[in-house]
Amino acid sequence: MAEEKKENLITVNIDGQDLQVPAGTNMVEAVKMLGKEVPHYCYHPKLSIAGNCRMCLVEMGMPGKDRATGEPMLNEDGTPKIMWMPGPAIACGTNAAPGMHIKTNSPKAVESRESVTEFLLVNHPLDCPICDQAGECKLQEFSASHGRGYSRFIEEKNVKPKRTRLGPRVTLDDERCILCSRCVRFSQEIAKDDVLGFTDRGSYSTLTCFPGKELANNYSLNTVDICPVGALTSTDFRFKMRVWFLKESKSIDLESSVGCNTVVSSREGKVYRVTPRRNDEVNDTWMPDSGRELYKQIESEDRLSYSTVNGSQTSAVEAIKAAAEILKGEGVAIVGSGRNTVEEQFVLKQIADQVNAKGVYLVARYGDGDGILVSKDRNPNVRGALATGLISDLPAEQLSVLASQIDSGEVSTVLASKEDLVAAGLSEEQLKKVKLIVIDTHASATTKNADVAIAGLTQFEKSGSVINQQFRIQKFHKAVPGPVGSIDDLAALSAIQASLSGETFPSVVGTVWEKIAAEGNIFEGLSFKGIADTGVLLDGSAFSGLAFVEGKSLHFEPKLEAAAAE
């Protein structure tokens, strides 16, 4: 692929500078390669070209050819003579052709942008002070950088609906809409749910849902992300926070094994929203609505905010000490989780070896794959458990083997991480028969029956990595601190392991990785820091014999993966 591209490189000239680009690259992208920007609204790298906003107008010319002879026309100095088009051309709809010249900053180009900016503002309500988009609004930015700074419009502005409910999660302010059709194209092309369209004509054109339909699909909030202005707003985020106060942390959507790349936006320890982060190999610029809701678990009613031993509140340190004591006994089984990070799974594996575990289990969690960005495997990190050696086969949905081990008395102690064992098929009676240690974030039948319950962290409160369906290891970063009485799961597990082994054990992600990479497994040579923001593809061929459940989705082809692994 890469080689093929190289062969197709052609030379174009942008503002006097020659540049090699793959044939067919559009001029917005070509200019970007030079570190410059052609301002644009309707163009989106992952959607079809609409060419309607006209913000990206540039001057364009091609080397001239003599009509009679077909010979290239030359300037006096022997350079090709460029025949400039009389009118400006849209950069987004202009694909690189050999010898193409464009000017992005000529007086004509500048004037075209100023004109479009003026036009976009004549009927715009200019309600930035109460608009959620303010601070991340393309219209606001480009009006400052490409506008004339004054208005010549003295007529009455058009009036349109200000708060239309398009669906359960999206509210539309039609007056702010610049009719770029990104949301329409997204619905048709990516969500495959053609519900948006325009009614009326001209400047009275109004975005609406088709009669009897609503924008309710699980990708609806992507329209809010790509809306260049404050027309489409997230009903959840609406009027909650000015965006310039938000701190952004790179994260991963852990709702399934797709692992969409995300940004978690928080302020003063509170998460306000989760939005997608571009990864062309995984989720492009999209993510499901469901994954954006996950932050609500941070402050949910049943959140564990302190650890307990025998039901009474205690410090995390005491709880860890108690847990380690219990684990020194015989007949230990370990229930890890596909929701654990690679680092946690690695330490769990160390503990399992240390206590000579009678069994190590994971709980499978399946749902329907949507073929886009939610996969059938709702555990984000089963492959991590395989890669760290915690498990060697795909997990079952029920812990029936463990149940019989408890019934037979073979197992008398269970260490569970991030799983409710009752939900996984054990009875409360069975839980009462064993010494039970659990590290989790939310109350469950398991934490209620635990001898030691350690309050851990949600993904938003810690850092770690997971391995997605492609065997791509991706990392997420702590966005907000956890509740005062909680402890990082990794730190808790490391402390238990240290106590069991009597040796020091690293307790933060970076240092745990030194151990992980030293194992000589598929992580060799890797470090936490070394995992790129868009992840690192690992060699999963050792596991190609396993019958993974995921079907085809965006950038994932299950069969191809199996074939490539061979």
Add this chain to the structure above:
Amino acid sequence: MAIHPKEQRLVLKYADEPGYTPSIDSYLAHGGYDMLKKAVTMEPQAIIDEVKASTLRGRGGAGFPCGLKWSFVDRKSGKPIYLICNCDESEPGTFKDRQIVHKDPHQLIEGMMISCFANNVAKAFIYIREEMPYGAKILDEAILEAKEKGFVGDNVLGSGYSCEIVVHRGAAAYICGEETGLIESLEGKRANPRIKPPYFPAVLGLYNCPTIVNNVETLCNAVHILDMGAEGFKKIGRPNNAGTRIWCVSGGVQRPGYYEVGEMTLGELVYDICGGPLPGRSIKAIIPGGSSMKILKNGERYKGKNPDGSEYDWGLEDIPLDYDGIAAAGSMSGSGGMMVLDDTVSIPAALANLMAFYSHESCGQCTPCREGSLWLKKITSRMVHGEARPEDVDLMLDVAGQIAGRTICAFGFAVAWPVQSYIAKFEDEFREYAAHLSDPNADRQAIKELACNG
């Protein structure tokens, strides 16, 4: 309508003959479908060559050479080739296609079948303006008649060639006449014109297949080119302006109507055929080719150099009544919808009326046309409502300049050209209007009545 002796009727030859009906019998009695019979015995390429040699130009607006358009069609794609007859006829001032459809539908069908055969088209469409329900009915009936006689449908005239014609009623918007908007509309979508590149109809047209879009009158001429031969056809009109044209004259003349003529001057049409201005009035200006085209002012001299180097110096009435003549005078023959403005017409009011139309008809897709057209409407209606400001004239020119040449489709020019040309030719009137009508004592009711758009 009585045929004027100075007319030279070809396409409308029989349409107004007493007793001539839209039925196939009338058409057959006048030699109808003989040319289709001839066509199916020819090599398709020979027909294309003949049309090319005839130098026939499109009658829909842009005047693009028809044979050249046909030669651009992508014949290697392996996809079906479609032909669409553009019968949206929505350019204000234009009412010629409806004469053909209402009075002589079989001529259009024959012209289409010849064009389809030449271009290996198996399915053709007539996209007819929504507001012509009667025409759609006539066409439907005519197609049935033609099918019965073997001129349309399977195995045309036993030649082994098959082609269906489907009549599709338009979506009732001006922009449905723009060929790529038309194609979107025909596909069942909103008539938003497509970006070119890449959506040139000849390559990526209807259903992304190669497509020919031609005007009704253009397609009818295919019959006459086969009949007269390219050489015979070229004898009508000046070089590069071959054939007759149907002019639709409206406004301040004694005999408005449609007239099919060969080579003549604008003055011959307006004064001799249409009888000149109404009694006691004089002609102020002429919009030659539909409301989108630039205005021509009476009394002005139109000077320039011909391609052969010779010079011309015309009065309005001397302008040759064809593509190149009107282009040389700085406008375009467009759709042939000629509007005559006499001395009772206020140019700013006329412009306000037009801007009301264009802002209503802009599809709204691209920013300059969408916002610019409504802005211009708001300025011009404010002007004619007695609140003109001296700076409005320059502002209007600026706004028009910000639209022209920066839009997805040519509608942008249709908005800008009237503004630019009306002001260029009648700047004094705009300035006076601004000065006078900003006068607080102005008769606002009279002004309101002038602005037909309320």
